[in-house]
Amino acid sequence: MxxxxxxxxxxxxxxxxxxxxxxxxxxxxxxxxxxxxxxxxxxxxxxxxxxxxGVLADAVPEGLPEQFGEFRILERLGGGGMGVVYRAEQRSLRREVALKVVRPEHLWFPEARRRFQREVEAVAALQHPGVVPIFAVGEEGGVPYFVMERIRGCTLAEALDQLRGSAPESLSGRDLARVVYTRAGEPLPAALPPVFEGSWTSAGLRLAAQVADALEHCHQRGIVHRDVKPSNVALAVDGRVLLLDFGLASQAQADALTRSGAQVGTLFYMAPEQLRGRAEPDARSDVYALGVSLYELLALQLPFQEDSRPATEARILHDPPDPLRARNRRVPRDAEVVCLHALEKEPARRYASAGAFAADLRSVLERRPIRARPPGPLLRARRLLERRPAASAAVLLGALLLAGTPTALLLQSQAYSADLEDALSRESDALLDAQEQVRRFQHISRFLEGLFWVPDPDRGDGAALTAREILDRGVHSVRTELADQPATRASLLHVMGSVYHKLGLYAPAEELLRESLALADAAPEAHAELLPRALTELGTLETRLERFDDAEARLRRSLELTAGASGALLATRSETWITLGRLYSLRGERAAAQQALLAALEVMDGAPPALAGELAGNRGAALGQLGIVLLGAVQSRESADPQQDLARSEQHLREALDWIGQDPAPTTLLRATALNALALNLKLQGRLEQAESCYQTALESFRALLGGDDDRVASVLLNLSGLRMQRGQLEDALDLAQQALAIFRRVLPEGHSATVIAQGNRAGLLYRLQHWDEAEQEYEVLIPLQEQAFGALNLYLPASWRNLGECRARRGAVPEAEAALRRAAGLYTQLGHPEEAAAAEARLEQLRSADG
Structure with missing residues (x-):
């Protein structure tokens, strides 16, 4: 026997x-x-x-099986670590399917076979659009197989292989779709599924969010994938994103490989805890693998890849990934934070669930706040200390000082925290610089502790200090307690003056900026970076206040100081050119404005790739201002082709919003400004619903950040008034115009052009509402203001004279009406608007006839 x-x-x-x-x-x-x-x-x-x-890695099949149950084999599609996939026909339903023969080295063993059966049954019971459906499971000749939907498309790995070598900044979602449709043998449609729309980054984030949704569905049912990677993500031509091989090989593979001491999973996508062999793969391991896949998708490079397995493992275990935006400068900062949060070495620091990962991905897409936070200086210092203990002591001390500083660091983090962050990343090569930062932070820390100490017992009950109260207290502290520290005092005065400026508090802003500039000017060699920044910030404020000659002189001096600049001064130089462009635009010098803005873009084009992310907001501001210059040409009737210029303006403004979203610093004000301009563009194109939506979003942003009394809030209100007027909602339009005018009068100097324009809009609405007496009184006051603000010959004047003439005619004052209409006709003629001149002459003739 x-x-x-x-x-x-x-x-x-x-x-x-x-x-x-x-x-x-x-x-x-x-x-x-x-x-x-x-x-x-x-x-x-x-x-x-x-x-x-043919399921061994080096085997060539001697004879292709023709039948697996009711499934007839048509051709071999491919093979991989899991097994071999065939195109097959299910005879009973006459449909094509994908049939996978599982590599029996994973499933040959009885216990492994039983676990495989249990797990495949669990996955087959899943009902989720992101999990490829399993139709059948069986065994033929002792070989297990399973049958699933045949996806028309390709895997994400195949798509990435096709595009690898391209610059990801140059790609769009349409490029990804083109590969998917080509692999499926289908033409690319004009209207793509939503997952492929927009930029490369947007498409990648949407794709990853769909995978995260599928993972969350399965994790909640106790199933862990264990091998998430691009080759296990299918992209269908109908826009679906599906997980393949979900858990099918996981436990079986583990059973077989444990016997030989091997590990489960694909090395590049394995979480550190899997490499250490200390923990069973769980949901957070899948989150990590999806984070690697997302990084690879956005950068077209893996975060960790070396020439040998030990070197790759060492990087996965110990090194942080390279900044994602260093490999793709168009990745928004929040997207980088989300991706790197999923790649945290410690599972407890990652997203706790795939659902939380998906939620943050969608927040980035919708430009809402994310829950993940980048590692702060203290954590970065701790990690640096773990890797290079001897070289990082001084840097760590600086980080500890930063960590102990009160929350008012927000007021100056742009100027100082960035310095320390740079020191942390430069590690031992920056020890001397880091030690200098420690000394400066000691002064700043003492200052901030005093700033937030509440001496008034009536304010010690937890009531929050307002930003204005904090700033006012800080100004006094800087001038008294830091009197013997001119360098620190100059920098803090500059930062606080800039904050006053951003808050629309122009008088105290100007005072502080002038004081800071005087300190920097007294010791220019010690303030090589601060001096041009101070000149540009004060020049920007003077531009806003329409003191154009003073502003231009300061901005030109800043450009002289930053000629040939590098590093952080490139940002100052580009900001200076942008402000000059805005100044020339406000003065009506549109050609000069365009030249200045193109100069700003040229500065940024020549910047090192490492600075691309930091300059994203500036690039957005320059593009947005170019769009505004084109809008001005259309509104002033200087455009030779208004429709073309409106289309170009819209393109610039939308590109501006895209770049602004990629800036690492808070850029909500920039975004709201661009949205306000985009809304005006859409209104001029007659797309009123879209325009209203943009106006409302901009208004909400400005009010949330600045409160109600700010000229930027008033600007949106005035533009919204114009939209309501165009829709015939004259009473609403008048109310909005009066709100805007009241704000302009409170916050801007007397005679400011914005105030005069708002007053003109209100007069025009009274005229349209046939409130003749009120309108006449408004125009009597308005016309001298328009001459003072815009000169004796401007486009506003003839319309005001024409309307004033009509108001006078309505009350029977014909001679005065005729005088006003003659003035209007003459101004229209001088401005080169013959049709309007003829209309004024016709009304004048009508009055003469009636009077005669």
Whole structure:
């Protein structure tokens, strides 16, 4: 009687054989057979069966099986670590399916086979649009297989392989769709599924969010994928993103490989805890693998890849990934934070669930706040200390000082925290600079502690200090307590003056900026970076206040100081050119404005790639201002082709919003400004619903950040008034115009052009509402203001004279009406508007006829 081989021993021998490199498997088989001759024949039979089916890594199938149950094999589609996939036909339903023969080295063993069966049944029971559906599971000739939907498209890995080598900044979602449709043998449609729309980054974030949704669905049901990677993500031509091989090989593979001491998963996508072998893969391991896949998708490079496995493992275990935006400058800062949060070394610091990961991905897409936060200086210092303990002591001390500073650091973090962050990243090469930062932070820390100390017992009850109260208190502290620290005092005065400026508090802003500039000017060598920044900030404020000559002189001096600049001064230089462009635009010098803005873009184009992210907001501001210049040409009737200029303006403004969203600093004010301009563009194109939506979003942003009394809030209100007027909602329009005018009068100097324009809009609405007496009084006051603000010949004046003439005619004052209409006709003629001049002359003739 032939003895049945002991299954446990046989499984051990088979595992040893299959774990060996393919070229050594036969030699090892013979060696094992010689040692255990009673099982040699069974080992040979099993290995031969695997070779015949073509499921070994180096095997060529000798004969293709024609039938697996009711599934007829049509052709071999491909193979991989999990097995071989065939295109097959399900005869009963006459549909094509994908049939996968699982590599039996994972499932040959009875216990592994039972676990596979249990897990495949669990996955087959899942109902989610992001999990590829399993139609059937079976076994043919002792070989397990399963059947799933045949996806028309390709895997994400195939798409990335096709595009690898391209600059990701140059790609869009349409490029991804083109690969998917080409692989499926289908033409690219004009209207793409939503997942492929927009920029490369947007498409990648949407794709990752869909995968995260599928993972969350399965994790909640106790199933962990264990091998998330681009080759297990399918992209369908109908826009679906589906997970493949969900959990099918996981436990079976673990059973087989554990016998040979190997690890489960694909190295590049394995979480550090999996490499250490200290923890069973869980939801956070899948989150990590999806984070790697997202990084690879956005950068077209893996975060960790070296020439050897040990070197790659060392990087995964110990090194942070390179900044994502260094590899793709168009990735928004929040997207980078989300991706790197998923790649945290410690599972507890990652997203706790795939659902939380998906939520933050969608927040980035919708430009809402994210929950993830970048590692602060203290954590970065701790990690640096772990890697380079001797070289990082001084840097760590600076980080500890920063961590102990009160929250008022927000007021000056742009100027100082960035310095320390740079020192942290430069590590030991920056020790001297870091030590200087420590000394400066000691002064700043003492200042801020005093700033937030509440001496008034009536304010010690938890009532929040307002930003204005904090700033006012800080100004006094800087001038008294830091009197012997001119460098720190100059920098803090500059920062606080800039904050006053951003808050629309122009008088105290100007006072502080002038004081800071005087300190920097007194010691220019010690303030090589502060001096041009101070000139530009004060020049920007003077531009806003329409003191154009003073502003231009300061801005030109800043440009002289930053000629040939590098590093942080490139941002100052580009900001200076942008402000000059805005100044020339406000003065009506549109050609000069365009030249200045193109100069700003040229500065940024020549900046090192590492600064691309930091300059994103400036690039957005320059593009937005170019769009505004084109709008001004259309509104002033200087445009030779208004429709073309409106289209170009819209393109610039939308590009501006895209770049602004990628800036690492808070850029909500910039975004709201661009939205306000985009809304005006859309209104001029007649797209009123879209315009209203943009206006409302900009208004909400400005009010949330600045409160109600700010000229930027008033600007949106005035533009919204114009939209309501265009819709015929004259009473609403008048109310909005009066709100805007009241704000302008409170916050801007007397005679400011914005105030005069608002007053003109209100007069025009009274005229349209046929409130003749009120309108006449408004125009009597308005016309001298328009001459003072815009000169004796401007486009506003003839319209005001014409309307004033009509108001006078309505009350029967014909001679005064005729005088006003003659003035209007003459001004229109001088401005080169013959049609309007003729209309005024016709009304004048009508009055003469009636009077005669």
């Amino acid at each position: 032939v003895q049945e081989p002991d299954s446990d021993v046989l499984e051990d021998l088979m595992a040893q054989c299959l774990a060996a490199p393919p070229e050594h498997q036969r030699a090892l088989l013979e060696e094992l057979g010689a040692r255990r001759p009673e099982w040699a024949e069974e080992l040979r039979r099993r290995l031969a069966a695997l070779e015949k089916l």
